[in-house]
Amino acid sequence: MTPKPIAIVGAGLAGLTLNRALARHGIRSIIYERASASPRHNYGITLFPTTYEPLLSILDTSLAAFTQRVAVDSYGSTSGTGFLDREQLLPSTVPPPRSMRVNRAKLETLLTGDDGARPDVRYSHEATGIIPSEDSGSASLLLFKSVDSSSPVASDSPAGTESHAAIIDTEGVHSSLRTWSIGHIHNVPSVLPFVTIRGRRRVRRAVFDSKYAPALRGSKAREIKTEEGVVLGIYVDHVNDEDVGITWIYSRAARLDTTVPDALFQPDRSTSEASRIPDAFFDEAKHVLDTDSVRRDPLLAEVFDVQKMRNDRLLSWLMRSVDLEIEQLRQAYARGVLLIGDAAHAQPILGGEGANQAIADALSLAEHIAVHGVGGLGEWYETALLRWEASCQRARRAIFEMHEGGSKGNVRAAI
Numbered sequence: 001m002t003p004k005p006i007a008i009v010g011a012g013l014a015g016l017t018l019n020r021a022l023a024r025h026g027i028r029s030i031i032y033e034r035a036s037a038s039p040r041h042n043y044g045i046t047l048f049p050t051t052y053e054p055l056l057s058i059l060d061t062s063l064a065a066f067t068q069r070v071a072v073d074s075y076g077s078t079s080g081t082g083f084l085d086r087e088q089l090l091p092s093t094v095p096p097p098r099s100m101r102v103n104r105a106k107l108e109t110l111l112t113g114d115d116g117a118r119p120d121v122r123y124s125h126e127a128t129g130i131i132p133s134e135d136s137g138s139a140s141l142l143l144f145k146s147v148d149s150s151s152p153v154a155s156d157s158p159a160g161t162e163s164h165a166a167i168i169d170t171e172g173v174h175s176s177l178r179t180w181s182i183g184h185i186h187n188v189p190s191v192l193p194f195v196t197i198r199g200r201r202r203v204r205r206a207v208f209d210s211k212y213a214p215a216l217r218g219s220k221a222r223e224i225k226t227e228e229g230v231v232l233g234i235y236v237d238h239v240n241d242e243d244v245g246i247t248w249i250y251s252r253a254a255r256l257d258t259t260v261p262d263a264l265f266q267p268d269r270s271t272s273e274a275s276r277i278p279d280a281f282f283d284e285a286k287h288v289l290d291t292d293s294v295r296r297d298p299l300l301a302e303v304f305d306v307q308k309m310r311n312d313r314l315l316s317w318l319m320r321s322v323d324l325e326i327e328q329l330r331q332a333y334a335r336g337v338l339l340i341g342d343a344a345h346a347q348p349i350l351g352g353e354g355a356n357q358a359i360a361d362a363l364s365l366a367e368h369i370a371v372h373g374v375g376g377l378g379e380w381y382e383t384a385l386l387r388w389e390a391s392c393q394r395a396r397r398a399i400f401e402m403h404e405g406g407s408k409g410n411v412r413a414a415i
């Protein structure tokens with residue numbers, strides 16, 4: 001009998017990596033993804049060498065070929081480097097040596113198998129629950145609904161004929177299977193006390209070459225902290241002959257210890273409210289950015305020009321984190337689902353290493369399944385937990401330390 005496939009819920013970094021790594025061991029998996037097509041995450045993420053080196057063998061490629069495909073500054077036949085200059089980053093966010101800034105969309109395209117690997121990804125399939133198998137280690141049935149009217153899957157119907165050897169949840173920070181299997185948990189995800197506004201801008205290549213490149217000195221990211229303790233970051237997302245995509249961030253500790261509520265800290269805002277930026281932000285930015293250190297720095301003056309910032313694609317980011325107890329992970333597994341990646345341990349975007357941990361989870365889990373099979377998969381948590389704890393602690397320390405200081409108070413007590 002053909003072995004049942006493993007169901008992977010979510011075609012993000014963890015899901016795509018797991019699928020590729022399992023295929024390398026000859027193990028079949030199917031990815032169920034809510035989105036109707038591969039999403040375009042056209043932004044840069046920092047990959048550590050301990051993350052991308054093991055990926056090379058899974059993808060059967062060399063470091064040079066990998067860099068050519070995914071570095072933020074690679075395009076066409078031009079090979080970039082994804083170089084990060086440690087001296088241009090805040091001390092708490094400096095990644096390990098040889099870390100590389102890669103474009104997430106390009107990395108996902110590579111993982112999706114445009115090199116011929118062709119994974120089985122079922123788009124427009126939103127997981128809603130699981131029917132656990134009666135006998136442990138056997139198939140569970142994944143429930144999902146169609147999120148695309150043109151799809152043949154009937155809304156809210158069971159997955160039907162195909163049951164699965166195991167169900168791996170890689171749905172990310174807002175995992176529905178986590179809620180389904182453990183229930184709503186107070187403060188999961190939690191929101192850390194920071195106000196972070198993100199802007200995205202396309203800069204003409206000539207402007208980038210004359211104003212940005214000299215200040216960046218080859219680095220694909222630069223960060224500083226103002227006297228007021230506001231973190232300003234500039235990150236290269238992608239490059240081509242015509243233009244360069246950049247992300248900037250303006251981030252500070254939330255003001256929780258004053259009698260006047262912080263108008264910019266909205267931990268309970270809905271996802272759709274993320275793009276509504278209060279005027280209070282521009283008023284504040286005008287004041288914070290009108291200093292000699294910003295005005296005299298050609299790059300900062302160019303990027304953090306409040307008029308230009310207003311025209312950028314703006315979002316207010318929440319610094320979310322997911323911290324689960326081992327008992328909760330075991331409870332989810334007892335109900336038929338193994339959580340990995342952000343679904344199990346999301347970290348704040350700033351200072352976090354969620355992509356690195358999601359990929360590490362996927363590689364380590366595939367190895368475990370290849371050696372031990374899918375029976376007793378919950379034991380894998382024991383091997384992952386120490387790595388998660390160390391990483392989440394680093395991430396938490398990094399975000400608090402990067403915002404520390406300035407005249408607006410000290411946030412260290414909250415670490």
Ligand SMILES: Cc1cc2nc3c(=O)[nH]c(=O)nc-3n(C[C@H](O)[C@H](O)[C@H](O)COP(=O)(O)OP(=O)(O)OC[C@H]3O[C@@H](n4cnc5c(N)ncnc54)[C@H](O)[C@@H]3O)c2cc1C
Pocket residue numbers: 009010011012013014015032033034035039043044045046047125126127128170171172173174175176177340341342343347349352353354355356357358
């Ligand atoms: C702008 C930005 C910059 C970042 N920079 C870095 C960085 O420099 N370094 C770093 O390490 N990390 C970084 N991160 C964090 C990193 O991107 C995440 O930690 C990582 O993507 C987590 O991977 P994942 O596979 O667990 O989840 P995700 O990548 O979130 O993937 C989850 C997938 O599941 C799908 N899904 C959700 N619900 C369902 C459902 N019910 N049914 C089916 N499918 C579903 C989603 O559509 C999605 O495709 C950054 C994040 C952002 C947003």
